[in-house]
Each structure stands twice: as C-alpha cells, then as structure tokens.
Amino acid sequence: MTERWYDDLSVGQKFESKPYKVTAAEIRSFARRYDPQTFHLDAKKAEGTVFRGLAASGWHTGAVTMRLLVEGELRVAGGHVGLGLDELRWPLAVRPGDVLRLVSEIVELRASKSRPDRGIARLKHVTTNQKGETVMSFVSTQLVPRRRD
C-alpha cells in the first residue's frame, strides 16, 4: 500500500476499508470499560430501553471506524493525525454480529499558511453495516505532510 502525502490527494478521491465484525462480547467489553450503561451491557435488560436490545456504544462504533481507517486503503505519510471532527451522527445502532465497512472521501484540501511542510485535509467518513445502512458518519480534519522533494 502506497503512502500518500498532501500532494497526492485530490478532492473526490474515495478510499475503502476491510470488513469488521462486531460481536456481543466486544460490545460488552468496550462498554464495561468506557460506557457502562445497561443497553450496552445486558441484552435482556436492553430490551426494555430505547435501543430495544443490545447496542454498541457510539464511541465503540467510532473506535472500530478508526481501526478501519488505519487499516484501509488510505495510508497517510506520518499517520492519521486528527485535529477534530464535525457533524458526527449515529443514525442507527450497531448490533451484535454487524459487519462494518468504512468509505472515506476527500472533501477539502488546503495548504497551511504558517507551515509550508504540511496541509489540512477534510474527509467525509461513512460507516455502514452489512445491509448498507449508515451507522455513523462524520467529517474529520487531518494534518497531512507535504512531499519534501
């Protein structure tokens, strides 16, 4: 997989990920540590909540999405360094057994005025389940180094 620099990117490029299967055990394990709420921990009790069954923490879905990005087609020189996220939405819960995939698209590029050795890329990320339904979407702002030749 080729490492890409700021100069290799253009608006409209899309990058795909591998699939990632989320198990009930992983949902509970993440939740015990970082989001210990009933609907992420206990399938039976979760039936009586707004989720109507066990659902992954939104932060868990985000963490899996990061893994899909890091291991996906877009290898950024120096790594994925995020400054922030905007318009993050969780339209649908991730359920045990769901298989997630990520598509990331370059939506904006701008050179840094103060730092000629880097640029700023904005990417729109959409995480879908095995039915093609969107479970999460957001726009990231990332630092990307410029080629030094």
Next chain:
Amino acid sequence: MTERWYDDLSVGQKFESKPYKVTAAEIRSFARRYDPQTFHLDAKKAEGTVFRGLAASGWHTGAVTMRLLVEGELRVAGGHVGLGLDELRWPLAVRPGDVLRLVSEIVELRASKSRPDRGIARLKHVTTNQKGETVMSFVSTQLVPRRRD
C-alpha cells in the same frame, strides 16, 4: 445521585466528573485494538513523530470522556443516548499519567414536536488534564425523556 428528566434540566447547568488517570499501558492497549499507529503504541518511536512522544488516540480520549460522563454528576433518566456530536476538537494530546476531568454544560433544550415523551438536549463538554488544559471539547445532542406525571 438523582436521575434527571428533560423537565429537570435548564440551560447553563454544569455537571462535573470524577478524575481519571490514563496510563501508558492503557494508551497502548486501546491503540492495539482500535488505532494501531506508532505514536499511540511505542514511546521510543513516537519521539520521531509529530506527537514527539507517546500520545493517546483521540478516540481513546473520547472513550474516557464517555466514562467520565456516565459516572459523573449528570444522571439522565434512561441513560445517555447520543444522536450525534459537533465541533469536536483535540487541541492537545493526552500523555501517559495525565489525569482527566470532564465538565458538561447544558447549552440548548428543545421539546420534540413529534414525540411529546421526550426532548433534545445539547451539551458542551470540555475534557481537561491535570494542568487545566483542554485536551478535547465537543457538543453532544442527546435524547432525554420527559417526566410522565
């Protein structure tokens, strides 16, 4: 700790968290699973990266922040159910040994037109380290049930 319904909330209310110490072992453990990049995995190699040393994944900082919210002063009836996040920023990296705290403020409240049994709350969250520096901030949009009496 009292459970709060939509009707108990007002704009300007602030809620604090307990402290949470982030260790190097936890930074590496989260990164191995969800963000396997050098600057989150290897303190020595991280020195030569943009982070100049081991730094927590931004998603890890987010996950810890969720834990601080769930165990903090604001107990929402039915739990914290997030629809999305906006304006998320990571202005400073979280380092091994950092002690994080969260302050969450209600910034907007609106009743649901279609669902009289719930409202929408927007909260501004600021996660700081032991020096009081902001390591992460964002605005969440959450579902909050209305009192049924």
